[in-house]
Structure formats: C-alpha cells, structure tokens
Amino acid sequence: MTRFLLTRLFHGLTVLWVVVTLTFVLMRVTPGGPFDRERRLPPEVLANIAAKYHLDEPWLKQYARYLNGIFRGDLGPSYKYLDRGVSDIVAETFPVSALLGIFALVFALAFSFPVGICAAYYHSSWTDRWCLLIATLGISLPHFILGALLIWLFSIQLGWLQAGRWEGFTSVVLPTVTLGAAPAAYLSYLLRSTLLETLAEDFIRTARAKGLRESAVLLKHALNNSLIPTLTVLGPLFAALITGSFVVEYIFAIPGMGRFFITAVTDRDYPLIMGVTLVYTVILVCANLLVDLFYSLVDPRIKSY
C-alpha cells in the first residue's frame, strides 16, 4: 500500500511540474503582452519594466527563478496589483472560493441523499424516467443560465435574496444553489443506481426475512453498502466545484480566486494566471490523492498495484 501511495504521490508531483512548465511556456508564447498599451510606451520605460520583472533575462533563467520562488511559497509579483504579490492575492481569495465549494458540496449532499434514497425505494419505470431526466437536465444547464434564472426570479422579481457580493446568508444562497445543482442531480442519480443494485442482493432479502424494519434495511444495510461509489466521487467533485466556480464567482461578483483568474486573463497578468492555475491544480491533485488513499483503505486488492 505504501508503494502504491508513493507512486500516486510521485504522479501528483509530476502533474504539478507539468502545469508549472506548461503555463510558463504558454504565457511566453502567447501573442501580445501585459504592457501593450494603445499608445506605445517609450522604449526606456519598457526596458525598465522588463528589468524590474526580470523579463530581460533568458527564458531558462526566468523559469529557474520561478521554480525557486514556488519552493519558497512565493508566486512572484502581480503585473496589475502593484501593492501585493500573487501569493497575497491567493491567500486572500482562496478561502472565499473554498467556502463556496464547501457550501455547494453540502447542498448537493443534503439534496441527493433523501432524493436518491426515495427514488431507489419507490423504484418503478416511472421514477426511473424522471431520475434520468432530472440528472440529464442537471448536467445540461450551464451555471450562467441557472444563475441568471435564479437571480431574475429570487432577486429581481421576488426580492427575497441578494444577487451579488459575499456577505451574510441572503447573499450565499443563490451562488451555492447555482454551483451545487448539477452535482446534486448527479449524486442523486449515482446514489439511486448503486442503491438499486444493493437492494437486489441476497443479504437484503435475508435482512427482510428475519423481520427487520424497512427503515433499518434501507438506511443501515443497503445504504452502508452503497456508500463507496458516492464517497469516491466526492474528492474529484469537490475539486471540480472549486475549479469550476469561476463562472459563479463572476455572475455573483464574489471576490474569490476564480474572479481574479478571469480578470487576470483579460489583463494578461501572467504571474497571477500561473499562480492561480497552480493552486487549482494542487487542489485537484490533493483530491485525487485522497481518493487513492480512500481506495487503498477500502479495497485491499490495491496493494498489489
């Protein structure tokens, strides 16, 4: 098992290195630059800027400088925000994105467990169709359309909830639902189909035969044995929620990391783009590592990997 986890750790580190190198190269070959203005700056000014950000050095040296900085937790200076570095911006905005992701995940779980269990228990061809339909609707509805719809209904028409910023309960509900709706539909569908498989097993019939209450059969015997597939998707799902939240942050004007990523791309603030991409990748890698760890604990066959 240790060997398996070490392999996976090495794999995660390779992914990180690839992302650092890829973003570095992409940002260097992208046409246009952060200091292009409508009116061209005088060459002396450009030379000074280049010297300040070490852009006059050879690529390899810049790359080494960047890697060295990462090891010390320094993601470099931002081209746009002169008063703080990329690390400061990430430290400031990441907790907001993480919180939004956690809220959305909790919402998805709170929705999908009752719905998934009911759909499996009252199984019929009619509920089958509806579940598949709702799951398909969930993955087909883009964040920005659902977000706009919710804002129009609950904020503009009814005036119940706040549609912008990130302060207090009324402003948190709509972004949470927008981000969590698709995973809620997907998790319900997944839970229902695994529960259906488990409910057809022999030990369920045994449990019923020995006279257990239906609720005990369903919630203890069946649910416990259906949790593994659901739990294993939670890692990647959480990572996807955080990395996919930039659209939601954009719509609801939430000061999270994704919003800064969008403005960084428009501003061509290369160090900020690279830094945020790196942090997103770290989350993704960690989530996958957690899943591997979970798998190796649950499934002893992994040992022989």
Place this chain on the structure above:
Amino acid sequence: MKKPREWIKGLLREPSASWGLAFILVVCLGGILAPLISPYGPGGLDEQRILESPGWSHWMGTDGLGRDLFTRILYGARVSITVGIGTAFIALVIGTVYGLISGYIGGTLDHLLMRIVDICYGLPDLLIFILLSLVFGRNIAGVLIALGLVTWVRFARITRGQVLQAKELIYVEGARAIGGSHTRIIVRHILPNIMAPLLVTLTFSIPAAILAESTLSFIGLGINDPYSEWGTSWGTLAQDGWRAMRTYPHIILFPGLAIFLTILAFNFLGNGLRDILDPKGK
C-alpha cells in the same frame, strides 16, 4: 454491434432520443438556412426599433442596437454547432490514433503513452483551455484547436482499453495467423469492433464542447471575433442580455434557452445511443 438500420430504429423508438435528434436537426438547418429564413442580416441595425419585446415582426425581440434577436440566434447556431462537432471530431481523431498506437503496439510504449494520458487527466482542463485559446487566438479555429487539445485524452483512454480487448478476439488472432497486415487488421477487424463506445463518447463530447465555449464567451474569454461572418456565439449573446437582464429579460432568455436546449438534445441523443450501442457503459 448491431446493424446501423437496426440501431437507428431502436433510437427512434426512444422518445427523448428522437426528440433530441429532431431538435439538433432543426438547429443545424436553422444555422445553414439562416439567410433564407430571416429577412434581417446578422448585423442589420435598426435605430428605430431598439430593445423591442418579442412580437410579430421580431419573434424574439431586438437588442440594444435594434438587431433582430432571432436572426442572431440562427447565425449563432453556426458557431455552437461548428465548435461542438468540430471539437469532438478533432478529439476523436487525435485520441483514437493515440489509443490505437498505444493499445496495439503495447509494451513500454503503451506504458509511457498512458502515463502521459494520466497526467493530462490531472490537469484543470477548463483553465488550460482558456490559456490555450489565448495562444491560438480567440476565433473559431483557435477555440477548436484549444478544446480539441483538452478533450482528446478521453478518446485515447477508451480506444486503448477497447483495443486491448479486441486484440484478444479469436478472429483478430485468426486474421494475424493467416498473415493479415497490421493496417488490415486495424482497419477491418479492430476499428469496427470499437466503434460503438467511440460513437457514444463522441456524442457526449459535443454538448460538453458547446457548454465550454458558451461559458467562456459568456465571461468574455471565448470567441471574440466581431467581424467574422460566422455570427456571434450564443454565450456572447447571453452576455449582452445579462447586462440588461433587470429591464429586458428577453435578451438573455432566448440565447439561454438555445444553449440549454441544444446541450440537452445532444445529451438525450447520447443517452439513447448508449442504451442501444453500449449498454455496459451505463
């Protein structure tokens, strides 16, 4: 795999899949025949009739510059459908060739190639897509290349897995035994065998690409090519409506519906195809 006629029949028996297929055909025809359907051009400004609500002369109303929204959506279908189908095919070609090489040759090369695929799976694909589209340009071609480059890994993995299975089939072994060339074995025996899962993946890649492109255009990082004769992306149209949503909700309603229904139609079609061609993939 069943005969094409049989599975098309099966597909049409499934209501959601046939509705999906019909809607996709309508959208494609709308995009192709846009100049014939609409009396207004995609850039036809009309200062007299700005921000009109849906009515008889403008079915979906007009935008802030007096352009007919229905016409803009028809032309926008060209962008979405091209991006969706184009990306899926680019990814299919790259991924299938890669997976075939990896699975068919096997050994150390297979191990190495699959390591690369594993790494690509660990990347945050939407962000990499944004960065790639900066490099390749924010037009249709750039978006196609960028999206194709992040989507191909899925095809590579599926193809390779299928090829590994197909290689063991008795008649493939037989073809090898009687001295069939590698090209012949791949084209005649292996490819037809792995078509079904690839077709299902292809169908599901199209809505994913449409979703990615319209999302990026919505936040202002997607296609930005105002002088193209292709029409404006639905995501950009929705962005126009987003800014005026409080007072003129119809401007975001129709592009939003177009995006949602088209993605839904492809997903319905994908579900139907999967049930018929690849029941295990469920």
